[in-house]
Amino acid sequence: MLAVVVHDHVKIATLGSSTAGVAWTEVEMRDASDAGLAGEVEQRLGEAGLRPSTTSAETELDRLLRPAAPRRRRPTGKRVKPGTAGAALVDYLAAHVDRLAAEDLRARRGEEDSVHQLRVAARRMRSALQSYRRLLDRERTDPVVDGLRELARALAPARDAEVLHARIRDGLAGLEPELLLGPVQAQVTRHYGRVESEAAAAVLSTLDGDDYARLRRDLDELLQRPPLTKRAARPARKELPAHVARAARRLSRAVTVAVDETASADDRDLAVHDARKAGKRLRYATEVARPAVGKDAKRFSKELKGFQDALGEHQDTVVAREALRDLAAQAHGEGENGFAFGVLHGRDAARAAEIEARLPGLWATAWRPRNRRWLG
Structure with a gap:
């Protein structure tokens, strides 16, 4: 030849x-x-x-x-008037549809942090559609909300494995040598190597699936023909704060339970997690309003950040403790020593208690009247 x-x-x-x-x-x-x-x-x-x-x-x-350059979508139906609440919402959704497309490719290539960013884009769009549902025809948007929720759930195992592996690996690396009994690092590497491989395959299966393809088409259709109600034609500066206020009240109710010192440990863990989800929803609702509202919305987001970070760290300790229990049981079943996992479990439990003690003060700072005066 x-x-x-x-x-x-x-x-x-x-x-x-x-x-x-x-x-x-x-x-x-x-x-x-x-x-x-x-x-x-x-x-x-x-x-x-x-x-x-x-x-x-x-x-x-x-x-x-390579990802295509974000394209400026022009609605093919009734024109969305600039400066309206509907225009602000459509602009926000368009930016995150483009973000979803870019992170899709990165996830298929297995690039670092891509699955997380893909989930964040989906979560932001879902929260926006839910928080501003009164501006939308829900007959068209509810299926999209469901599709975005299912996408986030399907991607969750890959992200969780990535975060847990890094957290436990770093935790073990920070322990004194005399506390590392047995081949614990090797066990963690072996366990999460398998888990992450399976999760990566599941991510690709999800992105290649019919449900995901349908979701992407529905999102494009949503932008081409925005299903806006008459209320969406109101000025953004006047209309959007009321929707953010509704999300803020939702968070306030969740925090009331989360800071209840009489609740059991399990109930508080669940309540803090619910507050964390409500906090994210509020943050994303505020993001939609920021271009129209300006510095008031920006300051509100900044003041809430410390509280939200604490909620996120608390949830990380809850998930990590469950994983550490499983690893310790696995080590015991294999005739190895799970003591090091118990040490990390104890430290995470102490960290969770410390965060719970700080939550009332953090919330009082974030929820000061001057921070939310713009909500009406």
Whole structure:
């Protein structure tokens, strides 16, 4: 065999509304030193209308797979008037549909933090659709909310495994050597290597699935024909704060339970988790309003950050303690020593108690009247 000639035709189909295609011919010479043969092949290919490429096939494929530049979507139905509540909401959703598309590709490539950012984009859109549901025709948006919720759930195991592995690995690395009884680091590496591999496969299966493709089409349709109600035509500066206020009251009710010192440990863990979810929903609702409201919304988000960070850290300790119990039981079942996992469990329990003690003060600071005066 003197040479191998391969003609590739590649078609890239997005999950939106566009496709791209390219074709190229590759020639692989078996004897690179035979300049005469190479010249003859090049001449014959030129006669067939082919021209030498300035880039490799790999480079061209990488270009095709690169995220497309965010496109400015123009609604095909009734025009959305700038400055209205509906326009603010549609702009926010459009930005995160583009973010979802970009993180989709990164997740398929297995890039670091991509699954987390994919979930965040989905969560932001879901929260916006829920918090501002009175501006929308829910007959069209409720299925999208359900699809975004299911996407976040499907991606959760991969993100949880990533976070837990890093947390436990770093925790073990910080222990005194005399507390590391048995091959605990090897056990953690072995366990999460398997878990993360399975979770990564599940992520790809989700992104290749029909439900996800349908969700992406529904999101594009939502932007092309926004299902806005008459209320969405009101000025954003006047309308949006009322929706943020509703999310704020939801958080306030959740915090009342979370700071109840008479509740059991399990009940408080659940209450703090509920407050954390309500806090995220409030934060995302505020993000929608920030361009229209300005510095008041920005200050509100900033003042809430310390409280929300504490809620997030508390939830991390809850999830980590459950994982540490499982690892300790696994070590015991394999005839190894799970003492180090118990040490980390105790430290996380102490950290959770410390956070719970700080929550009332953090909440009092975040919930000062001057921070929420703009909510009406």
